[in-house]
Amino acid sequence: MSTDQAPPTLEHVAKVAGVSRATVSRVVNGIRNVDPELREAVERAIEQTGYVPNRAARSLVTRRTGAVALVVSEPTKHTDAFAGGVFADPFFGRVVSGVLSVLGPMDVNPVLMLVDSEKARAQLINRLRQDRFDGVLLISIDPRDPLPAQLTQAGVPTVMFARPARSTPISYVDVAHEDGARLAADHLVARGCKQVATISGPLDTPAGQDRLSGFRSAMARHGQAYVPSAEGDFTQTGGERATEMLLLTQPFDGLFVANDLMAMGALDVLRKHGKRVPEDVSVVGFDDSGAALSCRPQLTTIRQPVEDMAAEMARLVVDRISGEGQRVTSVIFEPALVVRGSS
Amino acid sequence: MSTDQAPPTLEHVAKVAGVSRATVSRVVNGIRNVDPELREAVERAIEQTGYVPNRAARSLVTRRTGAVALVVSEPTKHTDAFAGGVFADPFFGRVVSGVLSVLGPMDVNPVLMLVDSEKARAQLINRLRQDRFDGVLLISIDPRDPLPAQLTQAGVPTVMFARPARSTPISYVDVAHEDGARLAADHLVARGCKQVATISGPLDTPAGQDRLSGFRSAMARHGQAYVPSAEGDFTQTGGERATEMLLLTQPFDGLFVANDLMAMGALDVLRKHGKRVPEDVSVVGFDDSGAALSCRPQLTTIRQPVEDMAAEMARLVVDRISGEGQRVTSVIFEPALVVRGSS
DNA sequence: TTGAAAGCGCTAACAC
DNA sequence: GTGTTAGCGCTTTCAA
Numbered sequence: 001m002s003t004d005q006a007p008p009t010l011e012h013v014a015k016v017a018g019v020s021r022a023t024v025s026r027v028v029n030g031i032r033n034v035d036p037e038l039r040e041a042v043e044r045a046i047e048q049t050g051y052v053p054n055r056a057a058r059s060l061v062t063r064r065t066g067a068v069a070l071v072v073s074e075p076t077k078h079t080d081a082f083a084g085g086v087f088a089d090p091f092f093g094r095v096v097s098g099v100l101s102v103l104g105p106m107d108v109n110p111v112l113m114l115v116d117s118e119k120a121r122a123q124l125i126n127r128l129r130q131d132r133f134d135g136v137l138l139i140s141i142d143p144r145d146p147l148p149a150q151l152t153q154a155g156v157p158t159v160m161f162a163r164p165a166r167s168t169p170i171s172y173v174d175v176a177h178e179d180g181a182r183l184a185a186d187h188l189v190a191r192g193c194k195q196v197a198t199i200s201g202p203l204d205t206p207a208g209q210d211r212l213s214g215f216r217s218a219m220a221r222h223g224q225a226y227v228p229s230a231e232g233d234f235t236q237t238g239g240e241r242a243t244e245m246l247l248l249t250q251p252f253d254g255l256f257v258a259n260d261l262m263a264m265g266a267l268d269v270l271r272k273h274g275k276r277v278p279e280d281v282s283v284v285g286f287d288d289s290g291a292a293l294s295c296r297p298q299l300t301t302i303r304q305p306v307e308d309m310a311a312e313m314a315r316l317v318v319d320r321i322s323g324e325g326q327r328v329t330s331v332i333f334e335p336a337l338v339v340r341g342s343s
Numbered sequence: 344m345s346t347d348q349a350p351p352t353l354e355h356v357a358k359v360a361g362v363s364r365a366t367v368s369r370v371v372n373g374i375r376n377v378d379p380e381l382r383e384a385v386e387r388a389i390e391q392t393g394y395v396p397n398r399a400a401r402s403l404v405t406r407r408t409g410a411v412a413l414v415v416s417e418p419t420k421h422t423d424a425f426a427g428g429v430f431a432d433p434f435f436g437r438v439v440s441g442v443l444s445v446l447g448p449m450d451v452n453p454v455l456m457l458v459d460s461e462k463a464r465a466q467l468i469n470r471l472r473q474d475r476f477d478g479v480l481l482i483s484i485d486p487r488d489p490l491p492a493q494l495t496q497a498g499v500p501t502v503m504f505a506r507p508a509r510s511t512p513i514s515y516v517d518v519a520h521e522d523g524a525r526l527a528a529d530h531l532v533a534r535g536c537k538q539v540a541t542i543s544g545p546l547d548t549p550a551g552q553d554r555l556s557g558f559r560s561a562m563a564r565h566g567q568a569y570v571p572s573a574e575g576d577f578t579q580t581g582g583e584r585a586t587e588m589l590l591l592t593q594p595f596d597g598l599f600v601a602n603d604l605m606a607m608g609a610l611d612v613l614r615k616h617g618k619r620v621p622e623d624v625s626v627v628g629f630d631d632s633g634a635a636l637s638c639r640p641q642l643t644t645i646r647q648p649v650e651d652m653a654a655e656m657a658r659l660v661v662d663r664i665s666g667e668g669q670r671v672t673s674v675i676f677e678p679a680l681v682v683r684g685s686s
Numbered sequence: 687t688t689g690a691a692a693g694c695g696c697t698a699a700c701a702c
Numbered sequence: 703g704t705g706t707t708a709g710c711g712c713t714t715t716c717a718a
Contacts, residue, residue: 364696
């Protein structure tokens with residue numbers, strides 16, 4: 001009855017069932033060529049002993065660990081983890097939630113790793129060489145991140161969340177940024193906006209580029225040839241600064257902001273300048289993050305199905321690991337307009 | 344030059360260095376009794392071959408995996424992962440960040456697990472019996488969660504984030520809830536509030552209880568014998584409802600809300616009822632979560648050093664695993680008042 | 687269809 | 703101090 005008794009082994013089960021280790025192994029691994037009677041005997045023995053296979057022993061021979069790494073790759077260490085950092089963003093939790101929803105039931109658990117330095121990157125590569133992970137789920141922030149290319153080259157099954165900035169033969173899931181931007185444009189026009197402007201994300205990121213170009217071309221189709229824009233950095237302060245800039249140039253009655261965090265900043269600045277939202281300026285954000293709900297007025301925004309995307313990302317690695325999905329694949333999700341108070 | 348060449352083994356290194364496997368093993372594991380010259384030769388050979396120890400092989404013999412589980416234990420599966428769920432809360436990311444800050448450098452990586460059903464719980468216990476984790480970091484939401492007791496009983500080194508509702512001999516980190524509540528009380532009184540009220544958390548949770556009782560006793564010391572209160576559930580809507588209730592009873596010019604999310608809801612309802620914050624009612628929240636910054640006015644709140652707490656939690660498991668910290672321990676952190684616009 | 691036996695790469699006695 | 707050796711628990715040829 002002691003707690004730290006040695007757990008039952010294959011050998012153990014074999015003895016109880018009166019068969020060889022090999023047979024037990026076959027049953028455990030669901031290999032067909034086993035006499036039904038023996039199979040049943042083995043199953044009873046497993047039940048009886050409470051046998052659970054030892055993963056270390058198994059992966060020593062199979063060279064598979066049944067583990068995938070969930071890697072967050074950030075350019076530099078953020079000193080204040082609270083203010084900066086992906087982790088502070090609820091987005092991270094949503095990814096985790098989506099990933100867990102598919103991996104959990106498969107008995108695969110993601111191992112969390114933060115890569116925020118050269119050293120950490122080397123360590124990750126090492127870990128992979130130790131056979132510690134069968135695959136990698138990668139969230140990369142920095143557009144100049146060498147990690148996607150390194151993982152591809154190392155031959156590690158990898159799937160990214162969002163298309164890498166540098167063109168790389170790697171699988172990823174993403175949202176149709178242009179379509180989202182178009183939804184925003186259509187909505188603003190439908191609300192009667194005559195003169196719209198936009199705050200873009202960093203233009204060295206795919207999301208920054210695509211949301212801007214998508215918005216511009218949609219507005220062009222609506223007859224507005226020129227859309228004033230200011231580049232932001234996806235942070236609240238960045239959104240504030242960009243709004244100030246925009247306010248200096250031309251008047252506008254509609255504003256598309258490339259993410260919710262910046263949109264929050266925009267809301268503040270607009271209020272400070274005596275502009276009422278949505279009466280004077282209609283605002284649309286992007287993401288549908290928690291921020292969209294916590295500001296006043298609540299944000300009309302473009303929803304990214306983050307959990308679904310993360311779930312798909314997990315499915316893709318699992319497929320690649322099992323050898324089913326050999327080719328590099330991308331899965332693009334459609335965003336949706338969520339109308340709230342800001343427009 | 345092929346990518347999938349078999350990685351170098353101990354044997355390999357031993358041959359290159361001209362010593363036995365045992366010696367290489369000693370060097371790798373930093374055991375002292377090795378001739379400096381040989382040690383150097385071995386180190387060169389390791390460098391040269393690019394050797395990295397195989398964790399599976401190692402843990403097969405040591406019965407240690409060098410992995411800890413980061414378990415989030417929720418009562419039931421939340422259908423809408425976005426709205427509900429711990430993961431949507433930025434708090435989760437902050438915990439992850441803190442945990443990673445100590446585990447990362449130690450080459451230990453947390454394995455993420457969500458326990459939201461009986462089945463998942465059984466699976467976790469199984470995983471532990473497979474020797475897959477050396478320790479567990481547990482975030483438990485439900486006050487009736489049997490997991491803390493189960494892990495204790497199973498003899499797994501476990502450290503919890505926040506004191507368990509059911510008294511259990513288990514290690515944990517927590518914040519001094521009463522002290523935080525006292526800070527809030529002192530602040531409200533200092534701001535000139537004459538009649539304060541409070542919205543508590545669920546009274547079946549330690550946080551709910553302690554913040555309420557701490558606030559009440561601090562107010563008693565300030566001469567306010569009775570503090571009207573309404574019980575909330577730590578959600579924004581819960582905060583709204585509780586505020587409505589409170590507004591029906593007696594007037595108040597100061598309000599302590601047991602967490603920021605509920606405080607946000609309170610802000611909305613107060614505004615709706617024509618109460619200005621902080622002119623008519625001073626509001627203080629608890630947590631200093633992202634929500635505190637994203638509402639208007641920004642929340643004066645009691646800051647929990649979540650990252651530090653999480654980091655300490657990680658240190659505690661590591662100590663317990665290495666056998667240094669054998670006794671059940673608790674580490675309590677002091678909260679701090681953060682003054683912003685709401686009071 | 688089943689069993690015997692050879693390792694997977696490592697650590698830890700134990701002998702030298 | 704160093705090497706030899708016996709496993710850790712499992713999968714997987716290879717014979718039977």
